[in-house]
Amino acid sequence: MAWNTERTRQLLLDAAVREFAEHGPEAARLDRVAAAAGVNKERIYQYFGNKEQLFAAVLTSALEKLAEAVPLDEHLAGDLPEYAGRVYDYHREHPQFIRLLHWEGLHRGDGPVVAGEQRGAHYAEKLAALAASQKAGTLTSDFAPRELLYAVIALAGWWYATPQLAQMIMAEGTETARDTLVRLVAKLAG
Structure with missing residues (x-):
């Protein structure tokens, strides 16, 4: 066999x-x-x-799965709030991804990034998509692409990184966490 x-x-x-x-x-x-x-x-x-x-x-595979499930190209970058919502949805369905990133940060600190070149290329593609969307006028130029991308990643993932904070701070809101995230990124994206 x-x-x-x-x-x-x-x-x-x-x-x-x-x-x-x-x-x-x-x-x-x-x-x-x-x-x-x-x-x-x-x-x-x-x-x-x-x-x-x-x-x-494991980290490389998890990042590839996220990139495949929630792509960001020039067209999709024009609707950054919806992209953020889709990243949020992915984290809800795959909570282990955020945990892996946290473990990597705790384990490595400021040391070399696992598969840094490959992962850096992945983020470079996203940054290029955001820059192209800014150039086309469908996305604010108030922030550099790196600032926008980092903010979206942080906002979309932090709900799952510290669920206890979301529970304590957001407990009385009527809006869902996803709706809040989309609204925040809409303001950020201009």
């Missing part, structure tokens, strides 16, 4: 997302990843190398 390498690799990645999101890169255990995936632990080393490389693969 032929070994399905791609399927095995994906099973390991999916299990590793859960493990790293729950425990972080320091406390995550490769034996739990292998058991959850139903795969021999040695396959992790064969496909990914060590735990640090697996964490890098």
